[in-house]
Amino acid sequence: MNLNVNEIFYSLQGEGGRTGQASIFIRLAKCNLACSFCDTDFERGVRMSLEEVYQQIADWACRWIVWTGGEPTLQLTDAVVAFFKERGYLQAIETNGTRRVPTGIDYITCSPKQHFEKVRELIPEVDELRFPIQKGDPLPDTSILPKADRYLLSPLFNDQQMIPENVAYCISLIKHHPEWALSLQTHKLIGIR
Numbered sequence: 661m662n663l664n665v666n667e668i669f670y671s672l673q674g675e676g677g678r679t680g681q682a683s684i685f686i687r688l689a690k691c692n693l694a695c696s697f698c699d700t701d702f703e704r705g706v707r708m709s710l711e712e713v714y715q716q717i718a719d720w721a722c723r724w725i726v727w728t729g730g731e732p733t734l735q736l737t738d739a740v741v742a743f744f745k746e747r748g749y750l751q752a753i754e755t756n757g758t759r760r761v762p763t764g765i766d767y768i769t770c771s772p773k774q775h776f777e778k779v780r781e782l783i784p785e786v787d788e789l790r791f792p793i794q795k796g797d798p799l800p801d802t803s804i805l806p807k808a809d810r811y812l813l814s815p816l817f818n819d820q821q822m823i824p825e826n827v828a829y830c831i832s833l834i835k836h837h838p839e840w841a842l843s844l845q846t847h848k849l850i851g852i853r
């Protein structure tokens with residue numbers, strides 16, 4: 661089994677419910693959407709066997725993998741998840757919700773971009789729903805979204821820079837709709853990957 665890997669790096673999770681936790685990020689190449697606000701370069705990739713990926717991460721103390729992209733479900737299968745589970749890893753995924761999430765994933769972050777009812781059919785329950793929001797965007801309707809432990813609004817940044825009006829807008833939304841909470845991209849604020 662091979663994966664088309666864009667990059668692998670070790671850092672702290674910068675956003676969402678696992679903020680601050682050591683994590684090995686494996687960014688898989690390619691996405692099936694083309695969001696105007698996308699801040700990730702995910703096109704390039706190199707073919708790596710699962711054993712090669714494992715050899716690259718095995719020396720790091722952390723046993724949390726975050727599968728990200730691009731859209732990681734384009735490549736991730738039950739067998740890939742099982743391979744790393746057998747080697748003692750917990751695994752999180754960051755998905756746009758357009759495809760089924762493989763069996764065995766321990767923490768699902770879903771950031772739907774379109775067709776919310778379809779997302780709920782594919783992934784009925786997630787650990788967190790995280791929405792990039794800029795000033796003026798409507799608040800997503802939770803009644804048609806997957807059931808989540810956390811509903812998070814993530815104010816859009818300008819590259820590495822926080823945009824205060826987007827943050828203020830999210831804070832205002834959350835004060836009126838307290839089922840939502842704020843998720844900042846803290847890795848950008850503190851200058852880590």
Ligand code: SF4
Binds near residue numbers: 694695697698
């Ligand atoms: S789904 Fe995510 S990775 Fe894909 S284009 Fe949109 S923001 Fe970028």
